[in-house]
Amino acid sequence: MSILEIKNLTVTFHTKDKITRAVHNISLSVEEQDSIGIVGESGSGKSTLAMAILQLLPKRIARIEGEVILDGKHLFQCTDEQIRKIRWRDLAVVFQKSMNALSPVHKIGTQMSDIYRIHESKISKKKLKEKIISLLEMVNLPSRVYDLYPHELSGGMMQRVSIALSLMHNPKLLILDEATTALDVVTQGQILSEIKELEKELNLTRIMITHDMSVVASACKKVAVMYAGNILEFGYVKDVLVNPLHPYTQGLLKSIPTFKGEKKNIRGIAGALPDLSVPVQGCIFASRCEFATDICYQVKPTEELLSGNHRVACHLVGGMEHANVNHS
Amino acid sequence: MQTLITAEEKAISVENIYKYYKQRGKRQRNQDIKSVDGVSFSLNKGEILGVIGESGCGKSTLGRILVKLEEPTSGSISINGVPSQNLFKQDPLAFRRTAQMIFQNPFDTFDPRYTIAKVLISTMKLHHIGESKNERLAMCIDLLEKGGLKPATEYLHRYPHELSGGQLQRISILRSMLLEPMFVVADEPVSMLDVSIRADIINMLADLCKRENTAMVFISHDITTTRYISDRVAVMYLGRIVETGPTDEVMHNPQHPYTRALISNSVQLDSFENQQIIHIAGEPPTPINIGPGCRFAPRCYQSRESCNHEDPESTHIGNGHYVSCPYINE
Amino acid sequence: MGSFIIRRSFTGILIIFVAIFLNFMLIQLAPGDPISILSGQDSPSPEMEEALREKYGLNDSVGVQFLTYLRTLAGGDLGESILSGRPVSEMIGERIGPTLMLTLTTAILALLIGTLLGIYCARRPGSKLDNFLSGLSYLFDSMPSFWLGMMFILLFASWLGIFPTSGMVDLRANHSGIAYYIDVLHHMFLPATTLTLLSIPYFFRITRSSVIQVMSEDFVTTLRATGMSEGRIFNKYVLKNSILPTITVFGITIAYMITGVAIIEIVFSWPGMGSFMLNAISRRDYPLLMGIYLVLSISVAVTMIVVDVLYAFIDPRIRYSK
């Protein structure tokens, strides 16, 4: 059963002098207890997608089209009041810059209690404190954190606080937006494994936004590769990473050095993300794609569904020659 | 081979660098922050040393000390056999040309009010490179095109915010190379960049080092990148190098328990399915109240009583591989 | 915290001493002589002048006079006014009350109104109201205070006749009890309004920019994502984070309360330090001037300390560094 259904979601930002199409006609469905990684370059619209689901985009400049159905509720049709109720109970989020995720001038315990009470106001002070401390302990933090200020914690600890905060009401869906990016490897490894464990315990469904392939590789079941507001490839991690079909995915993987074996030459993808305020006719990746043909510049590729729910949006998929040429 | 290399031939040699910061708060009076706590190493011309280690272990501090953006509390650095202290005293500008640094955040490396041309030309002026404005401008164009930014005139009059991170980092590297340094410190030069651009920047750095025979200290916490670029690696923990040696030797045959944990924790794409993560307990400690024993002991999965008392010496286990742990074979 | 306050107080006292010295020298070296001024221009009396010079030690060298001043000051004595022969402390004491009443009221009003408007506009940056109020704040900033004060008198006292022109009490009615306080408030309305209008722009601008900045910080997004209502995010979290610059401005306003509103006090004949100080200046009443500036120095120093402590109290990040 899918817990989250995104249908033809498009987000455009209308600023003074231009219109930026940050998310373009994305459809995605998330099954219960799934863990989906969304990878892509900076500016490809990952955060915008998450913020659109959370209904946190600035109303004045962001136009949203499409549908997002969370647990049967059409989010875009909810009133502000209803959305506020859904937030954190059904849908929680952990942001990247966890150092700044909480107010620097309030104690952690105070803020957590405050947030808890938004959805659960009938709890005694003492119980609440116990609850918060147990949350902290769940993410391996000592109870003294309750009385500390954000700046007194290290990055890793703050990230754990953020995670504890997000798990407060056992949300149905947890979105981690670059939640481990700022951490060093050791801490990141620890937190990832902690999350995976908690997930088993709490029946969480998780969307994980990152630009680090290896994080997806180690912590997600499925992966969506985003580029300039579009999902170019989607499928099980083991399919997509082992057998990438889209030239962009292939390029990404080729730009990452290996750990084992001989040192293969790596190389990046030439060019940069296109200007999102200029509408593109054909494939959005065409301008950087080394295999692009005329059709790529003219016609937008449709999504191909391959075996194992592996989906790709590329004119060249099916032929596969290009990939082989390159692999030799 | 190794014994034949004399100190003079070393591009840079570093001995017993210490850097203690004074703590200003009243609670922790008289307790210094031991950011770098006795680091020694040397580099040949054109050699790249990767420095890895978790956040806060003193990598950046070490980097800054190497290029004299900060003074060490004690210890000495010599470049080409000459103490950098003397070099700097004699001619600070010349020293700056000798040792350069590339910073982590390309988006903040340039004054937001300077165009790229102004950035480069003011650097040239400062170091008396080129004679006239026109000559310098021509050099800029040349430089940018060499660095893969074509056509250069496209970029010259742009402001930093009008360029992508990759382009900025290229320019940052190009600016350093403009001064033809002997020695470069690259402090996490790609960690803020997209994966798709990182490769090019790393290649560019590696190429330059080989071409100009520049020695480089490459600071990173990314194991695979470090493996890719560096000839040797040094693993730092709490201000010390706990393990050092040729890259593949250290990476594939890690000896120090910390190195092992570090490597096992950094997930790699080519082995993501059957990864055995070594957990190390606790938080990364702050370099303030370091006990008398091994500094990794409190978090070490194989620590024993003696570790808490004896600070282990660095021992050579062959092939230029040094480890500061007496229990490596167990 | 304790030692922090002690350390700050120590430098504060040091600074006050430096200020006393500088003030003494400046006041003494400036042209003018209290005794000849006292003697008047119509028919100066040399005999009286000589006697008074002797009495106030003005024939001594400046150095000796300074030492004498320090000595009396050490005894807790601010000296005696040359003009009236009364103890300086007593004279300052008489006027400081009304000044504090007026300035505290206006500082708090300006703080409240300015901050509220600043917050209101910060939540709608670029809106018509925001532009209007920002423009208005510049208008009031470049308006001479006496002009505004006089306009108010003309408008509300002379034309509409709903407020008294000046003073603190109705001398004809001679009220007492509750009526007295109402009368004082009635008299305070115009000067307080003028002063408030003149100081609102500072609070408005500082709050506005500070709130806009805090609103863009990440934690606000986090709190929104938790479903917290905008009101609560604002009142509990944004406010505390954006209050620091306002505290500084408020502190400086308070520090200058004693001397900063002289012109308005004079325009409205408010019986505070204003006319008193200007009179002391124009008549070169050295001991009185030293007393006034000492009070000013102390209030500046104390305010600086209080602001620092408040900063540390509100912002834990400042608490243990520096």
Add this chain to the structure above:
Amino acid sequence: SGGVSETQGNEGDSESGSSGGDTLIVGLAGDPQTFNPDARADDFLYPIAQNVFSRLVKLNNNQEIIPDLAEKWEFNDDGTEITFHLNENVKWHDGKDFTSADVKFTLDSIKNNNGYAVSNLKSMEEVSTPDDNTVVIKLSNPDATFFGYLAWYATFILPEHVYSGENWDSGTNIEPIGTGPFKFSEYTTSVNVTLERNNEYFGQVPYVDRLVFSIIPDPNTLVQAFYNGEVDIFGGSPPSSEIEKMKNDPNIEGESKVWPSRQYLVFNFEKEPFNQLEVRQAIAYALNNVEIVSKAQKGDGQVAEHFLSPVYNWAITNEYKIPEYNPEKAKELLEQAGYTPDKNGNYLNITFDVFESGSNADMGTVIKDQLRQVGINVELNILEYATWQQKVKDNADFEMSMLGGYQGPDVGSISPRISSEGSNNLSLYKNTELDELLVKGAQLVTEEERAPIYQDIQRILAEDLPIYPISEWVGYSPVHSYVKGDPSSDEAIQSTGFSEYNYVKIEK
């Protein structure tokens, strides 16, 4: 006159005065600094003191000397002794009896404590009290100015039992006890001074119950408070810009009176170019007093025509008047003095130091403009008073300046301003002939004797031009028309002094 004055009877009926409940509010520009009116010069205490204290004799608004505590008085023949006969049954406000001993105490204290009047009363040798109601003052030499000074300033008679010893100079900490028509009631700093009717007053018992001085330092605010009826009597002179409006207002009354107080230019005799007579004369011809008064002073000035104050008309001669306005003559004189016009057409560049007060700055501007028209370029400096005093008065570091002030109560009071050693002789003018005349003029007693001497003095002044009078100050103290009996009014003028309000009735 100058001889025995007629007795001033208590014509006013003290019963009719108690109309009950009336409060008279008078504006006051600043706080009194002391409650001893004899210790120091204090212009803000003066109107209060006038109502609380009495003198032996006092000056009325016509600048005439009228009786106060002294019912009558007589001079001896050579003018070196004055005998005062005091009113009987006068009581201090605290109920104690007033006697001649208090007079002696006061006059002696002024001398011993260097009170403000000490210089004015220099010729006083001895005060004796033959009985409780008689005071005899012996002078060292005949002094025509003495009597006037006695009636003028800082000569209020004080109770010995209050002001003796330490209390002499203790600021406002002492409660003022006098014999005047009003008793001190309370003083609130910077707010008001309240006086109450003294039912025991030996003269006209006040009609109003309370006399309140409302302290309003800003003249423009005081104007508004006066218009708005918060103040009944303006108290002092309004800014010149308002005078016309007030005079045209049917609800406001007030008489303009010329005072022996004038604005005049002084020239520095020890500096170029004013050591040259022609230059001083040129300035005198170049200036048009009529225009200066009408533009800069508006209603509070009257054009000066003579070298002495017109108040003392018996001493004035039309033979030596101030030069008529004649710009051509001025230029001639400048050329005569050897000046030639520079490229801007200016013969001379001079500086003109004026201190900031009243209409001084405006007068300076008009003078500058007038001198410009004859080719004298003036650099006008407007200084703060204290600075001006140091620069001009103490250091004589100036070329031309302007001074004003009281020149009474006797025509001889001009002496300090023009005599060689005069304390107010800013011009540093020295003329022994003039000095002798001034001394002689002061020692004679009758006007007939004195007039020729002062005419001689005017001749010298006209010849040498050490000063150039511009205007006479006109006192104008507006009152609301419902206020009757102010000091200038017919019923009050012969018995009250400046700012004395015992005849005032409020008739709304």
Add this chain to the structure above:
Amino acid sequence: MEIKRNNQNIFKKSINKINDIKQLKVGVILLVLLLIVSIFAPVFATHDPYSLGDEMIAAPSSTHYLGTDGLGRDVFSMIIYGTRTSLMIGIVAALISGVIGTLLGGIAGFFGGKLDRLLTEINNIFLMMPTFFLILIVVALFGSSLINVMLIIGLTSWVGNARLMRAQAMSLRERTFIMGAYSIGEKKWKILLKHIIPNGIFPIIANTTMIISGAILTEASLSFLGLGDPNVVSWGQIIYNGREYMTSAWWISTFAGIVVVLTVLSFYLIGDGLNRVLSPKLHDQN
């Protein structure tokens, strides 16, 4: 050649930028108007502002557009003639205050440590000092002239600027590009001048525009203390002289006051606009 073309581009670009940014456009137009008026005052003035006419306190009319003052001078012409003095006083005094404040604040914030503490305390002492007497001493020592007026106003109003700049410098010195400047061998004081100050100057500019109006008004009050020049008309003097005529002739101080407000507005708009031009990021966002 190349450079010349670039310079032209930059010039054109600046003009374009000025056109793009509304507030800059309005501000520049206002300022240019003021400058034209100050330079060609005699052309615009209808009367000699120094000659005392016979019509005193005349209300605005077709002969006297803005009426006359108490001495019969034409207020319109006085305002026109006063432009030069007042603009100069405002600008120079504000510049002095801005420069001193920026430098001292920049040094304190950038160098930090003991120097910072020393400068901060000096700053505090300045807050406690009787500036009135400082002014009198300056007059006594150096005489009075417009230069001294500007100096004095500048010297006594830098404290706020210093505070602002200090805070800016403290946050800027942690930025990577400052570290970068060190690493290529830039000297400390040059970094301060080339990077710290230009990047942190905006709040100081905004504050300094307010000092302009303060200076214009202060000048008049100073001229009564013997500092300044009553021989030259200025807006401040018109405003202060008009004070006693507020009931009888409101036009004297009101019009001059409006001009001061307009001037301040023009400088504020220019300051704000300039910031957008100089800080490329803001410009694009606009």
